Amino acid sequence: MTEAVESRHFIQQIIDADIETGKWGAPGDRSIVTTRFPPEPNGYLHLGHTKAICLSCGIAREYGGRFFLRFDDTNPAKEEQEFVDSIKHDLEWLGATWEGEAKFASDYFDQMYSWAIELIEKGLAYVDDQSVEEIRSGRGNLKDGGQESPFRNRSVEENLGLFARMKAGEFENGSRVLRAKIDMNSPNMNLRDPLIYRIVNAPHHRTGDTWHIYPMYDWAHGLEDSIEGITHSLCTLEFEDHRPLYDWFIEAINQGRNDEDKIHHPQQIEFSRLFLSYTNMSKRFMRQLVEENHVQGWDDPRMITVAGFRRRGYTPESFWKLAEDVGITKFNAMVDFSRLENMVREDLNERAPRRMVVLDPIKLIITNWDEHGDADRVEAMEVPNHPKDESFGSRTINFARELWIEREDFMIDPPKKFFRLGLGREVRLRCGYWVKCHDYKRDSDGNVIEVYCTYDHQTKGGNNPPPESDGQVRKVKGTIHWVNVNDAVDAEVRLFDRLYMAERPGKKTGDHLDDLNPDSLKIVFNAKIEPGLVQKRDDEPNWEDGIRRFQFERTGYFCVDADSTPEKMVFNRTASLRDSWSKQK
């Protein structure tokens, strides 16, 4: 009876209220909502970032507002153009389109500098000559207050002069900083005269060597937000303690100004990070995995980078679904990795065309194939590309006397619940024929290499045979997949499993490497694929990112890896199918 009301998470509720009261513009004007994603270009985007991206971009989209991409490039020592490019690419791939050109904190360096001078003139900032160590010890600790710097009460003139010389590059790294004059006894460490500028004599990837001082995060971030007219500056929980400073800086600039001259004051709102079991989002750990060759690069399909997931075959849609699924709260929740897997499965189940591929082949030979025609004949079978969606069409694949089937689909003496092939058992070869096994052959190691079957010529296409004379229709419990030996193509298939075996890698021993899964990558070199898989077929979907994705029936979801050539196809397993049989075993 009662219509389900769309529930609004706490950030949406804040924005809803802001719009109603007209906090940012005319009451009711939703288009004023402005958000941003502000990465530092010092690494690859990972799963943790996708939550923030989907949130900020999604909010702007929902309200009909604006979403910006801004690079927080305030530390030339760490940042590179390469990362600017990869971050843009990842965002585009995710479908998080930003408005206009990507923005850069470095575009605002002049503005920030002049605001810093204003703070000095108001007596709210000073140049400190203390060393790093002196500043650190002067800051005090969590229990005790700090001590004021001996340079704290310099004259405005002296500060102005020194600050100008800092800018001009007259001083060495670490010799002086500009600090805000707030409160050395604040219980909030961020307010104990935080640094505004430090000296960095290093070339910047965009501004070159025009600057010798660079703004600190707390000074830069809120001002960037202000300049861009950000209304809701969304960030993660660890910045809660920074919010008082975020507000203090903007209010310090606005102090003494007329209302018309006041700069825009965005609202910082914090939400919880994404924690996924069996993964570690630490940039440091991810770097170690790459540099010590535990994986093959930042885009290794086992990595939880956007690039890794993309190569693994994940779709952008699965990240949006996950973001929606985990929700927005202030609770540090541990999300199970299988949830993300479910999101791709859900998406790919609808959108991936089906194919038949045998990963671990043994040969099936039909010994009575000559009873109803030429022993060398090939019969064309029509196979649907999708079991539910007819718009995917169908394809024709060849059926003949010798076929590849999956090793695990045959047992000599199977248990009753084994719905596959066994000695004396009958199964359906999907969209082929029904076959019954009467013999098999082993190699010198005892491994089954061939199974011998008879087929029922009345079951062509996999259909039920006509009723027997007593009216009974023969039934078969299992259906297995196959590939025709004569036109099967060999391919490499990479089977990925989770990179770590522990729910929280490194928690037990302190070293995440101790929890690495030695079997996270298995490579199959001689999988047998349908010949139609080599070239893109006209009836395949046109995936937006150009990556070809499939479901290999009964084995999982796969995509074509960038390493593929027409001579040697390489597939990555995105995710296995849900498998209630292996659980039962």
Place this chain on the structure above:
RNA sequence: GGGGGAAUGGUGUAAUUGGUAGCACGAGGGAUUCUGAUUCCCUUAGUUCGGGUUCAAGUCCCGGUUCCCCUACCA
């Protein structure tokens, strides 16, 4: 006597802001099925603890517990 946050089934998340604790995933069971997939149905299990206010508390008040974050010239 540091400060800032957070606690709802196994997991994640709702509860019209004081009025029937709901949804999804998982798990268990069943139906359908030419993928042991998909789909469908059923079951399962919860308000961190102790007080208080109230006709009525997940929600308000008091006290406790547990967990997370904060002492970079990183962001």
